[in-house]
Amino acid sequence: MATETRERIVEAADLLFYQHGFEATSFADIARTVGISRGNFYHHFKTKDDILDGVINRRLANTEQMLDRWEIAGSDPAERIRSFIHILIVNGEKIRKFGCPVGTLSSELAKLNHAAKSDAAALFTLFRSWLRRQFERLGFGDKSDELAMHILGRSQGVATLANAFDDDRFLRHEVELMCDWLDVQIADLTNSNHPTGE
Amino acid sequence: MATETRERIVEAADLLFYQHGFEATSFADIARTVGISRGNFYHHFKTKDDILDGVINRRLANTEQMLDRWEIAGSDPAERIRSFIHILIVNGEKIRKFGCPVGTLSSELAKLNHAAKSDAAALFTLFRSWLRRQFERLGFGDKSDELAMHILGRSQGVATLANAFDDDRFLRHEVELMCDWLDVQIADLTNSNHPTGE
DNA sequence: GACGAACTAGGACGATTGTCCTATTTTCAG
DNA sequence: CTGAAAATAGGACAATCGTCCTAGTTCGTC
Numbered sequence: 001m002a003t004e005t006r007e008r009i010v011e012a013a014d015l016l017f018y019q020h021g022f023e024a025t026s027f028a029d030i031a032r033t034v035g036i037s038r039g040n041f042y043h044h045f046k047t048k049d050d051i052l053d054g055v056i057n058r059r060l061a062n063t064e065q066m067l068d069r070w071e072i073a074g075s076d077p078a079e080r081i082r083s084f085i086h087i088l089i090v091n092g093e094k095i096r097k098f099g100c101p102v103g104t105l106s107s108e109l110a111k112l113n114h115a116a117k118s119d120a121a122a123l124f125t126l127f128r129s130w131l132r133r134q135f136e137r138l139g140f141g142d143k144s145d146e147l148a149m150h151i152l153g154r155s156q157g158v159a160t161l162a163n164a165f166d167d168d169r170f171l172r173h174e175v176e177l178m179c180d181w182l183d184v185q186i187a188d189l190t191n192s193n194h195p196t197g198e
Numbered sequence: 199m200a201t202e203t204r205e206r207i208v209e210a211a212d213l214l215f216y217q218h219g220f221e222a223t224s225f226a227d228i229a230r231t232v233g234i235s236r237g238n239f240y241h242h243f244k245t246k247d248d249i250l251d252g253v254i255n256r257r258l259a260n261t262e263q264m265l266d267r268w269e270i271a272g273s274d275p276a277e278r279i280r281s282f283i284h285i286l287i288v289n290g291e292k293i294r295k296f297g298c299p300v301g302t303l304s305s306e307l308a309k310l311n312h313a314a315k316s317d318a319a320a321l322f323t324l325f326r327s328w329l330r331r332q333f334e335r336l337g338f339g340d341k342s343d344e345l346a347m348h349i350l351g352r353s354q355g356v357a358t359l360a361n362a363f364d365d366d367r368f369l370r371h372e373v374e375l376m377c378d379w380l381d382v383q384i385a386d387l388t389n390s391n392h393p394t395g396e
Numbered sequence: 397g398a399c400g401a402a403c404t405a406g407g408a409c410g411a412t413t414g415t416c417c418t419a420t421t422t423t424c425a426g
Numbered sequence: 427c428t429g430a431a432a433a434t435a436g437g438a439c440a441a442t443c444g445t446c447c448t449a450g451t452t453c454g455t456c
Contacts, residue, residue, distance in 0.1 A: 005403080021309040023221050027444060037405045039447085044403090048444065099305045106362040107297045107305060111219040121362045149359060149368055150375070157355025161347060164304040164319045170347055177348070203433080225414060237417085238434045246414065 006044045008034050010054040017055055018094075018101045021108055049116065056119045059101070063123060067130045077134040078186060081151065084131065085178045088158055088171055096166050100159035102127070128152055139189060147185065154178055204242045206232050208252040215253055216292075216299045219306055247314065254317045257299070261321060265328045275332040276384060279349065282329060283376045286356055286369055294364050298357035300325070326350055337387060345383065352376055 012033040016025040027048060031041045045051045070083050088095065098104070102123045109117040131148035140147055155178070162171040210231040214223040225246060229239045243249045268281050286293065296302070300321045307315040329346035338345055353376070360369040 019309065020311075021221065021306065023219065024310055026442075028442080037407095038445095039406060040404045042444095042446070046445085098309060103358045103362070104305050104309065107302050107358065108219065110361055111217065111296060111302065112222055113218075124359070124362050146371065150372070153355035153359045153368075153372060154352065155355065156358040157351035157353065160301045160305065160354040160358065161322070161351045163308055164301070164322050170351075173344065174348070174351060224412075226412080235435045235437095236415090237436060240414095240416070241433060244415085 005034075005036065005040070006054075009036075009041065009044055009051070010058050013051045014055045014058055017052070017105065019098050022052060022105065022114075023108065023112060049114075052114075052116050053119070056105075056116060056123065059123055060126065063126050067126065071130075077137040078182065081131065081134050081182055082179055084127070085151070085155065085175055085182070088155055088162075088175050092162070092168060092171055095159050096162050096168065096171070099163040100156060103156045103159060124152065138186060140185075151178065151182075154181075203232075203234065203238070204252075207234075207239065207242055207249070208256050211249045212253045212256055215250070215303065217296050220250060220303065220312075221306065221310060247312075250312075250314050251317070254303075254314060254321065257321055258324065261324050265324065269328075275335040276380065279329065279332050279380055280377055282325070283349070283353065283373055283380070286353055286360075286373050290360070290366060290369055293357050294360050294366065294369070297361040298354060301354045301357060322350065336384060338383075349376065349380075352379075 009030060013025070013030050016029055016033065020029075027038060027041060030051070031038050034041075045054065070080050073083075102120070106117070106120045106124065109120050128145070128148050131151055132144045135144035135147045154174070158171055158174040158178075161167070207228060211223070211228050214227055214231065218227075225236060225239060228249070229236050232239075243252065268278050271281075300318070304315070304318045304322065307318050326343070326346050329349055330342045333342035333345045352372070356369055356372040356376075359365070
């Protein structure tokens with residue numbers, strides 16, 4: 001079936017782009033991985049940028065799906081944020097090898113001056129909006145976006161260094177710190193809501 | 199003179215690697231920028247990896263020099279750490295366009311499985327050790343390395359997101375937060391040294 | 397069962413890649 | 427001034443890049 005082959009191509013490209021980068025992954029590499037000819041390849045994707053579009057859309061869909069699942073599973077917004085923070089540990093091995101899929105793609109496309117850079121940034125926006133929504137539900141109001149960006153930035157930095165030093169201990173320690181930070185934020189919020197004590 | 203041309207090559211390669219990445223920068227690109235022939239080029243650098251080595255060594259030397267200058271200029275270790283944090287603002291424009299030179303190179307080489315990955319990580323180590331030394335002087339003892347890594351990670355994350363969103367406000371806000379964090383760390387330290395109060 | 401569309405294979409294309417070679421020019425010590 | 431070494435230019439090299447084309451094959455629909 002057509003869609004099946006197309007799906008296999010995007011899936012293979014997704015993995016290769018993550019592991020070796022967009023620029024370093026060739027048309028031939030993907031075709032070889034999928035086990036199809038380059039000619040067949042071109043029937044599904046006219047240009048390399050088309051594949052990139054496909055990969056980004058796939059990641060957008062997958063991410064959205066994951067965030068939706070969290071939205072249902074965890075009843076507590078704080079617990080959902082902790083779910084986000086813990087991706088660093090869940091995907092720890094991959095991150096130590098290849099970095100964060102979102103951050104590294106965004107950085108590469110920025111350097112390549114690639115038109116799809118904003119599409120890659122949309123992946124970040126997905127997380128950002130989701131996190132902001134959780135903070136809003138916790139009652140942080142206008143500060144929610146700032147807090148979302150803060151968490152997002154922290155996890156990006158942790159991914160970068162865990163990758164550079166291949167350091168699992170650091171990664172886990174920073175995850176703890178981020179959870180501690182979250183607890184403090186929530187505690188400060190409840191204090192400021194009841195300034196005179198109970 | 200020989201060394202002069204060599205220096206110009208490394209300088210141009212340094213900039214191009216930063217702005218467009220190592221993989222995306224070709225031999226011809228560098229030669230064109232410097233204004234020399236590819237043949238002349240090969241006389242100075244046998245392979246592309248040799249240029250990468252040259253660029254990394256140049257960055258190592260420049261970084262070391264910058265850190266040494268800070269070590270002399272600022273008498274207070276805390277002030278020196280603030281100098282480090284403020285690179286984000288000083289180089290803000292470049293960072294928003296191309297990300298952090300250290301982090302993006304490290305990420306790219308990790309994906310390329312390049313032998314020089316550890317050399318690029320040495321750039322991180324330079325900052326890490328310097329920061330650890332400052333924390334040690336402030337009296338943080340065994341915690342110094344953890345704090346150094348924390349600061350390093352935070353700035354990496356800020357650079358990644360400032361680049362992805364081209365957001366100067368976020369960058370400046372996070373720099374403030376990092377400085378606040380530093381103040382809290384120092385305050386906590388002095389409190390724990392005088393647990394019963396003055 | 398026939399026929400058009402979708403799918404697949406494999407090769408050709410010009411351009412560019414990193415690398416290497418051979419001339420020519422420049423530099424500088426004896 | 428001379429001759430060896432260093433520096434430079436420019437092209438050749440095979441390999442690979444993204445792209446495109448032309449054949450076959452398979453499929454679904456009348």
